[in-house]
Amino acid sequence: MTDAILHLVQQSPTASSALRDCLAVAGPADSIVLMHDGVYAAMEKPSAHTCYALQSDLEERGLQGRTDPAVTLIDYSGLVELCDQHRHNLSWF
Amino acid sequence: MASLLMICRKAPYGTSYAREAIDIALAASAFDVDVAMLFTDDGVLQLVKGQNTDNTGSKNVESVLSSLPLYDVAPILVNEAALSERHLTTGDLNLPVELCQPGELPTLCAKYDRVLTI
Amino acid sequence: MALATDEEGYLLDLTDWNPTVAEQLADEEGISLSEAHWELIELIQAFYKEFDHSPAMRPLIKYAKLKLGADKGNSLYFLSLFPGSPAKLLSRIAGLPRPENCL
Numbered sequence: 001m002t003d004a005i006l007h008l009v010q011q012s013p014t015a016s017s018a019l020r021d022c023l024a025v026a027g028p029a030d031s032i033v034l035m036h037d038g039v040y041a042a043m044e045k046p047s048a049h050t051c052y053a054l055q056s057d058l059e060e061r062g063l064q065g066r067t068d069p070a071v072t073l074i075d076y077s078g079l080v081e082l083c084d085q086h087r088h089n090l091s092w093f
Numbered sequence: 094m095a096s097l098l099m100i101c102r103k104a105p106y107g108t109s110y111a112r113e114a115i116d117i118a119l120a121a122s123a124f125d126v127d128v129a130m131l132f133t134d135d136g137v138l139q140l141v142k143g144q145n146t147d148n149t150g151s152k153n154v155e156s157v158l159s160s161l162p163l164y165d166v167a168p169i170l171v172n173e174a175a176l177s178e179r180h181l182t183t184g185d186l187n188l189p190v191e192l193c194q195p196g197e198l199p200t201l202c203a204k205y206d207r208v209l210t211i
Numbered sequence: 212m213a214l215a216t217d218e219e220g221y222l223l224d225l226t227d228w229n230p231t232v233a234e235q236l237a238d239e240e241g242i243s244l245s246e247a248h249w250e251l252i253e254l255i256q257a258f259y260k261e262f263d264h265s266p267a268m269r270p271l272i273k274y275a276k277l278k279l280g281a282d283k284g285n286s287l288y289f290l291s292l293f294p295g296s297p298a299k300l301l302s303r304i305a306g307l308p309r310p311e312n313c314l
Contacts, residue, residue, distance in 0.1 A: 003202075005198075024195050025133070025172075025195045027198065027199030030199060088203075088207075088208045091210050092102075116311065116312070119311075119312045120312040122269070123267040123312045152263050152264065157264055159261070160262035160264070163262075163266070163269075163270035164269065164270050165269070
């Protein structure tokens with residue numbers, strides 16, 4: 001269990017300020033999960049933070065094979081595991 | 094006593110998010126949760142003085158937020174950067190608030206049992 | 212006069228309220244309104260006007276303490292006049308919506 005925060009970014013980086021607002025306050029040890037329309041930000045790793053993207057949401061949008069290799073792809077059980085490891089997870093929508 | 098930090102990021106009237114966040118904060122306080130609120134991003138717009146809902150029929154967000162001290166919601170924090178980005182100062186707000194900086198979020202969150210962003 | 216209320220007895224149209232209606236609503240709760248009751252009815256109406264919602268118990272008591280002093284700003288005083296659930300009873304009799312955040 002870590003005090004670092006897991007940030008769940010749920011909106012497209014071009015339509016919403018969610019990702020930018022999140023990155024403005026995230027600590028260096030925090031991690032980012034891109035999900036729902038947030039996965040569009042996985043085309044180019046958005047920051048130096050550890051970054052994950054939800055594979056099913058990527059595939060739904062036809063982005064498989066087009067994401068930055070530095071973004072780790074996870075499934076829902078991976079997401080549950082990450083939530084479990086962090087004391088707080090914050091949704092950005 | 095359980096503690097909750099409610100992070101409000103949405104403007105007051107365009108969507109129902111602001112109202113929902115306030116309702117959660119007030120309800121949590123009624124259930125003896127130790128509630129703090131952080132207004133950041135467009136959420137700082139909820140605190141702007143002079144909101145008049147007489148002709149729209151909405152619940153007045155400024156008025157409801159004015160009651161936070163009576164619900165023992167404290168501290169009421171505002172991200173100073175979000176305020177200045179929107180050309181506002183604490184003088185434009187309807188409540189006494191504590192200013193905080195963007196870099197403080199992780200340490201702030203660590204102080205609370207639960208953190209919600211709306 | 213039959214009042215239009217919801218299933219919990221709160222007025223459907225808040226503009227229906229007047230002192231006679233308050234007497235009638237109080238009567239349904241077995242309360243006969245004295246000057247002390249009216250003081251709290253006016254207090255909760257002032258809260259509603261200032262903060263745009265019906266208060267839960269704790270903020271109502273704090274508000275009473277602020278406006279009427281510690282003698283009246285305590286739950287025992289409220290319970291003696293509006294037994295059971297003072298914030299709910301007062302909202303109903305004062306013609307306000309049911310408090311949303313009330314236990």
